[in-house]
Amino acid sequence: MSGVQPCRRTRGRRHSPQIPRAALGVAFTTQCAYCIDTHTRHAVAYGASKQEIAEAAFVAAAVKAGGALAHSLLALRIFDQEKGGSVSVSARR
Secondary structure (H helix, E strand, C coil): CCCCCCCEEECCEEECCHHHHHHHHHHHHHCCHHHHHHHHHHHHHCCCCHHHHHHHHHHHHHHHHHHHHHHHHHHHHHHHHHCCCCCCHHHCC
């Protein structure tokens, strides 16, 4: 996300414009349509650009892909153990 932005006061508390964007990234990761709706509206209200919203989506996609890769390697390791193989998935590239 682009640069550091100053905090803004809301109801006596300081509120960073980055917080709604981070919440939107979490909403993309959890894939909750209601959360995406709410947090997109908050991010826009705090000045997020279309590019920043897209960046949050791409970061969430990378996070989910990383988890899928890690879990698939675990599944392959378990497969090798069940089949009696001694090949370590982590040793292969």
